[in-house]
Amino acid sequence: MSRVAPLVQRVLGALADGGVHSGQQLAARARVSRSAVWKAVGALRDMGVTISATPHRGYQLAAPFLPLAVAPIEAQLTAEVRARRRHLDVAWSLESTNDSLLARGAPPSGEFDLQLAEHQSAGRGRRARPWFAPPGGALCLSLGWSFATLPREAPSLSLAVGVCVLRALASFTSAPVQLKWPNDLYAQGRKLGGILIELQAESAGPAFVVIGIGINCELGAGLSRRVLKSGTTPVDLATLGLHPIDRNQLAAALTRELVRGLLQFTDRGLAAFAAEWRAADALAGLVVNVDTPGGRVVGHARGIDAEGALCVQGVTGLQRFTTAEVSVRAQK
Numbered sequence: 001m002s003r004v005a006p007l008v009q010r011v012l013g014a015l016a017d018g019g020v021h022s023g024q025q026l027a028a029r030a031r032v033s034r035s036a037v038w039k040a041v042g043a044l045r046d047m048g049v050t051i052s053a054t055p056h057r058g059y060q061l062a063a064p065f066l067p068l069a070v071a072p073i074e075a076q077l078t079a080e081v082r083a084r085r086r087h088l089d090v091a092w093s094l095e096s097t098n099d100s101l102l103a104r105g106a107p108p109s110g111e112f113d114l115q116l117a118e119h120q121s122a123g124r125g126r127r128a129r130p131w132f133a134p135p136g137g138a139l140c141l142s143l144g145w146s147f148a149t150l151p152r153e154a155p156s157l158s159l160a161v162g163v164c165v166l167r168a169l170a171s172f173t174s175a176p177v178q179l180k181w182p183n184d185l186y187a188q189g190r191k192l193g194g195i196l197i198e199l200q201a202e203s204a205g206p207a208f209v210v211i212g213i214g215i216n217c218e219l220g221a222g223l224s225r226r227v228l229k230s231g232t233t234p235v236d237l238a239t240l241g242l243h244p245i246d247r248n249q250l251a252a253a254l255t256r257e258l259v260r261g262l263l264q265f266t267d268r269g270l271a272a273f274a275a276e277w278r279a280a281d282a283l284a285g286l287v288v289n290v291d292t293p294g295g296r297v298v299g300h301a302r303g304i305d306a307e308g309a310l311c312v313q314g315v316t317g318l319q320r321f322t323t324a325e326v327s328v329r330a331q332k
Contacts, residue, residue: 005092006092006093007030007032007036007037007040008040008043008044008047008135009092009093009118009135010029010030010040011026011030011037011040011041011044012044012049012067012118012135012136013067014026014029014030015051015059015060015061016061016064016065016066016067016136017064018060018061018063018064019060020054020057020058020059020060021058021059021060022057022058022059023037023038023058023059025058026058026059041053041059044135045222047119047134047135048132048133048134048135048137048219048220048222048223048226049061049134049135049136049137049220050062050063050134050220050221050222050223061136062218062220062221063137063218063220063238063243063244064244065136065137065218065244065245065247066244066246066247066248067118067136068090068116068117068118068247068248068251069090069248070088070089070090072248072249072252073088073090073114073116073248073251073252073255074088074252075252076248076249076252076253077252077255077256078256081255081256081259084110084111084112084259085111085112085113085114086107086108086111086112086113087104087107087113087114087115088113088114089114089115089116090116090117090118091115091116091117091118092117092118092119092135093117093118093119093120093121094115094117094119094120094121095120095121095122096120096122096212097115097116097117097120097140097141097142097212098142098196098198098210098212099122100115100117100142101113101115101142101143101144101210102144102198102200102210104144105208106144106146106200106206106208107144107145107146108146109146109147109148109206110146110148111145111146112143112144112145112255112258112259112262113143113144114141114142114143114144114255115141115142115143115144116139116140116141116142116251117140118135118136118140119133119134119135119140120133120140131194131214132219132223132226132227132230133214133216134219134220134223136218137216137217137218137219137220137223137236138214138215138216138217138218138219139213139214139215139217139247139250139251139254140212140213140214141212141213141214141251141254141255142210142211142212142213143210143211143213143255143258143259144208144209144210144211145208145209145210145211145262146206146207146208146209147206147207147209147266148206149204149205149206149207150201150202150203150204150205150206150207151207151265151266151269152269153265153269153270153307153308154199154201154207154209155307155308155322155323155324156269156270156307156308157197157199157209157211157265158182158183158195158197158323159179159181159182159270159273159274159277159304159308160261160264160265160270160272160273160277161183161195161197161211161213161258161261162179162183162185162195162277162280163179163261163273163276163277163280164254164257164258164260164261164273165185165193165195165213165215165254165257166179166185166276166280167257167261167276168250168253168254168256168257169250169253171253172237172242172249172250172253173237173240173241173242175187175188175240175241175242177192177240177280178280178281178282179277179280179281179282180282180283180328181281181282181283181301181304181310181323181328182308182310182323183195183196183197183323184282185215186235186282187235187240188235188239188240189233190233190234190235191216191232191233191234191235192215192216192234192235192236192237192240193213193214193215193216194213194214195211195212195213196211196212196214197209197210197211197212198210198212211258213254215237215250216234216235216236216237217236217237217238217242217245217247217250218236218237218238218243218245219234219236224236261273270306270307270308271306274304274306277304278303278304281301281303281304282330283301283310283328283330284301284302284303285300285301285302286300286301286330286331287299287300287301287330287331288300288301288312288328288329288330288331289328289329289330289331290310290312290319290321290326290327290328291326291327291328291329292321292325292326293325297312297314297319297321298314298315298331299312299313299314299315299319300312300313300314301328301330302318305320308323309321309322310322310326310328
């Protein structure tokens, strides 16, 4: 027996076309009371969805969207990529797409699992920072992959993944997108997305990695303000001119580039991505604050070295920092 979708999901799906829908229409469609619809709209607003309400007319989304779905994503994967897929799922709501794949366990070497969700109740970025993403207005995607043996350059994998994301975005927008070391996507000086990599490995044995990617597609004014209050200035693909946004198409492009990139990383390590990463370096030449467990270092960012460490020219000379150690911000 098929499971009935949550009411919030059904109401959002009914509003997805961007038209005005009365509470009575939504209630009849979902076979619930108008009060239940009103509560569902409130819950969606709490999740960050921008919904206007006009008396005697109804509810309307700020912008239409296409819901995420397995079939259109799978249809846009190449035959080679589909052959490597063990599992592909789209959920309405999860605590975290990364956690879902970590719980599923490692796929066979060279295969992948893909998990997407419209909403994450406990989405997170690097250093356990919260990740805000409204249903319909962001892309939350995680890909699980197994290496036969742990790559020597595994600490630089987030840099390679950043390049894979840029490769995918290049077919959607000509707007310049940059990479902020070690795992952020920037455009117009604001944060467009982020990458969270979680690794489980045995010494001299196989390695299981989960790559989480979050991209702001169409945040809306309310959620943008919420993100700003958290200390991050956001930007989204709609602001960059990409509207409407087919997130299924974007998810497929990201999956294709990630699989291709992981195979490249297995063969060549960071060298296969270094030139593209340096060309997109958002911090190059800027004065940065590097906060470490031992205190703050101030200096000019000098890019990455062959191992992917950030190089900073300070008063005591050139220093290198790894992703596990530090937090970096450009001075304003």
